[in-house]
Amino acid sequence: MTVTIVKKPSLITDILIYIIQDHFPNFILKIYDPHFLEMLIKNENITDIILIDVDIDKDITFLIQHYKNLNRKVMIWTGSIYNYKLIDFFRLNLDAYLYHKMEEEELINAIKMVLKDEKYVHPQLAFILLNDYYQFVNIQFKKPAKLLTTREWEILELLTQGYKNDEIAQKLSLSVKTVKNHVNSILKKLGVKDRTNAVIKAFRHRWFY
Secondary structure (H helix, E strand, O other), rough: OOOEEEOOHHHHHHHHHHHHHHHHHHOOOEEOOHHHHHHHHHHOOOEEEEEEEEEOOOOOOHHHHHHHOOOOOEEEOOOOOOOOOOHHHHOOOOOOEEEOOOHHHHHHHHHHHHHHHOOOOHHHHHHHHHHHHHHHHHHOOOOOOOOOOOOHHHHHHHHHHHOOHHHHHHHHHHOHHHHHHHHHHHHHHHHHOOHHHHHHHHHHHHHHO
């Protein structure tokens, strides 16, 4: 399994590489500086997954399209939820949308999901991207009131906004344990295995925007 990373040299890049090598030792990593994108395509680098940092002052749409045409897995990485290009990238239906504040466990889970042909969107990005999209199309469906309790709907909405359990607990004046119990109940009722898929399902059904 060959993974190509297109990202500027930095401490974050080094940490990213270390985490991937540590948890996926069979991966062959190829690192490219964004300034040499032409070289990347010219070399016809054969890769299974490409992870691209989109926070660069270059048009990387051609690179994304190139690897999509080759049926490769394409993941993007951003350090800003206010990147004006995110909506366009979201509409490309890529395999993963990563956020630089994601925890190590979230990164590992994202890669595992992509390997299983599943999609991953970091909750913080899901809120921004899908919120903007549904405001654009001006569509919102009513939430099925009996599916979740009032408190569970409240917590699910906070999940779509990227809140973590301890932050939800603080905001709603609940214990972290109580929040965890509510989250587990939400996952069970929605028929999903993790909070990321709960957020995706909520936006897919347009319960929030």
